[in-house]
Amino acid sequence: MISDDSIVALSSGRLPAGIAVIRISGPKTRFVVETIAGGMVKDRVATLRKLWATDGSLMDHGLVLFFPGPTSFTGEDVAEFHVHGGRAVAGRMLETIAGFDGVRHAEPGEFTRRAFLNGKLDLVETEALADLVNAETEAQRRFAVQNAEGAQSALYLGWRRRLIHARAMIEAEIDFSDEEDVPGSVSDTVWSDVRAMIDEISRHIDGFHAAEIIRDGFEVVILGAPNAGKSSLFNALARREAAIVTDEPGTTRDLLEVVLDLNGVRVRVTDTAGLREAPGKVEAIGIEKARAKAHTADLMLLLEDLANPVAISEIPADIPALRIGTKVDLLKDQRPLGAYDAFISTVEGTGLAELLAEIGGRAAAAIGDVGDILPSRLRHVELLNETKRFLASALSGEERGQELRAEELRLAADRLGRIVGAVDVEDLLDVIFSQFCIGK
Numbered sequence: 001m002i003s004d005d006s007i008v009a010l011s012s013g014r015l016p017a018g019i020a021v022i023r024i025s026g027p028k029t030r031f032v033v034e035t036i037a038g039g040m041v042k043d044r045v046a047t048l049r050k051l052w053a054t055d056g057s058l059m060d061h062g063l064v065l066f067f068p069g070p071t072s073f074t075g076e077d078v079a080e081f082h083v084h085g086g087r088a089v090a091g092r093m094l095e096t097i098a099g100f101d102g103v104r105h106a107e108p109g110e111f112t113r114r115a116f117l118n119g120k121l122d123l124v125e126t127e128a129l130a131d132l133v134n135a136e137t138e139a140q141r142r143f144a145v146q147n148a149e150g151a152q153s154a155l156y157l158g159w160r161r162r163l164i165h166a167r168a169m170i171e172a173e174i175d176f177s178d179e180e181d182v183p184g185s186v187s188d189t190v191w192s193d194v195r196a197m198i199d200e201i202s203r204h205i206d207g208f209h210a211a212e213i214i215r216d217g218f219e220v221v222i223l224g225a226p227n228a229g230k231s232s233l234f235n236a237l238a239r240r241e242a243a244i245v246t247d248e249p250g251t252t253r254d255l256l257e258v259v260l261d262l263n264g265v266r267v268r269v270t271d272t273a274g275l276r277e278a279p280g281k282v283e284a285i286g287i288e289k290a291r292a293k294a295h296t297a298d299l300m301l302l303l304e305d306l307a308n309p310v311a312i313s314e315i316p317a318d319i320p321a322l323r324i325g326t327k328v329d330l331l332k333d334q335r336p337l338g339a340y341d342a343f344i345s346t347v348e349g350t351g352l353a354e355l356l357a358e359i360g361g362r363a364a365a366a367i368g369d370v371g372d373i374l375p376s377r378l379r380h381v382e383l384l385n386e387t388k389r390f391l392a393s394a395l396s397g398e399e400r401g402q403e404l405r406a407e408e409l410r411l412a413a414d415r416l417g418r419i420v421g422a423v424d425v426e427d428l429l430d431v432i433f434s435q436f437c438i439g440k
């Protein structure tokens with residue numbers, strides 16, 4: 001532990017609320033419970049108690065929970081007071097508890113930090129817990145809860161275990177190759193497993209964009225000539241007047257964004273300035289931004305006014321696009337010319353549900369399958385790339401001898417250990433001794 005302080009905080013949300021949860025962790029927890037609740041409560045059982053301030057006055061009548069360390073969330077003694085969620089009640093409780101000797105207000109994330117330091121959570125699980133608390137969409141929640149439960153860590157720890165085993169095998173071959181317990185061509189098997197691992201890691205890294213979409217949103221950008229109906233569509237999607245709409249070309253000059261939740265996936269839709277030549281200075285900057293935005297989009301909606309179709313030039317060819325005919329209500333009985341993916345009228349509401357379903361389907365497809373394990377942070381990707389580089393180098397450097405190659409396996413495993421925050425060399429020896437009867 002870094003400190004012996006006990007920490008207290010309001011662990012539930014904004015007040016007033018039905019109930020407020022005040023949590024304390026650390027060595028003073030027992031004493032605080034005994035004093036405030038007039039005695040200890042049974043471990044891990046919610047118990048209704050009167051809660052007394054240090055001056056002998058009644059603060060509230062609430063539920064008390066005590067979790068003895070080390071089997072608690074933080075690994076220390078933890079208690080919770082579930083009190084009436086008034087500001088004054090929670091305030092008095094917090095000030096009273098923080099007033100005890102050796103107790104102070106917790107820093108942000110400090111309970112979880114203690115859980116990590118006490119080995120309750122690894123680094124990836126800790127990150128996932130933060131994601132879980134911040135999750136706003138179903139996809140974000142699903143992804144975070146799976147990783148908070150250790151799915152992502154298990155993948156890295158599995159690779160790390162294989163590398164530690166591989167290195168143990170190579171070192172055993174170096175040190176004990178004259179002994180009969182070591183199989184002859186162990187290194188062939190080892191290096192082919194390393195090759196397989198490089199592929200597995202590469203495929204895993206490829207999933208990072210899906211993780212970014214889950215977290216930051218599927219990027220949809222609306223493009224088109226001035227007055228193609230971009231802002232009307234944008235407002236229809238936003239279900240409010242988020243963008244100013246006029247019949248004057250060049251009304252939208254800056255990028256406008258709205259965030260949608262389409263079937264549990266975060267989708268960010270950006271409205272842009274109409275693409276045209278020879279505009280004014282401000283509008284030109286807007287058009288530049290629109291073009292730049294198109295390059296980072298996951299989907300472009302290319303809008304054309306059916307009554308006055310102006311094809312959009314200079315759009316990125318490698319970004320998926322939907323060509324959308326707008327103002328279909330003005331068309332009466334005419335059949336639109338040209339190949340459109342959708343027809344809409346924001347005036348009559350035609351085609352909007354279908355368009356939303358299409359965007360939602362594409363966003364869902366982009367995040368991959370439920371249960372896919374993805375790298376959730378750039379930090380993971382960077383360390384995974386380093387891991388891969390060491391593995392590729394170990395694999396290719398035959399002429400440098402087994403010792404150097406074994407060292408590269410160690411460095412690779414070390415990078416994986418850094419991802420989960422558990423780098424430790426003792427287990428290497430364990431593997432060697434558990435695999436071969438060296439001492440015989």
Ligand SMILES: Nc1nc2c(c(=O)[nH]1)N(C=O)[C@@H](CNc1ccc(C(=O)N[C@@H](CCC(=O)O)C(=O)O)cc1)CN2
Nearest residue numbers: 011021023065067070071072073074075078080120129
């Ligand atoms: N009231 C309340 N609700 C909560 C939490 C909490 O701390 N308090 N949590 C907190 O964020 C989450 C639940 N997570 C928890 C994780 C571990 C332990 C715990 O006591 N772990 C022990 C014992 C495990 C067991 O009995 O199986 C341990 O790991 O040793 C408790 C809650 C969500 N809901």
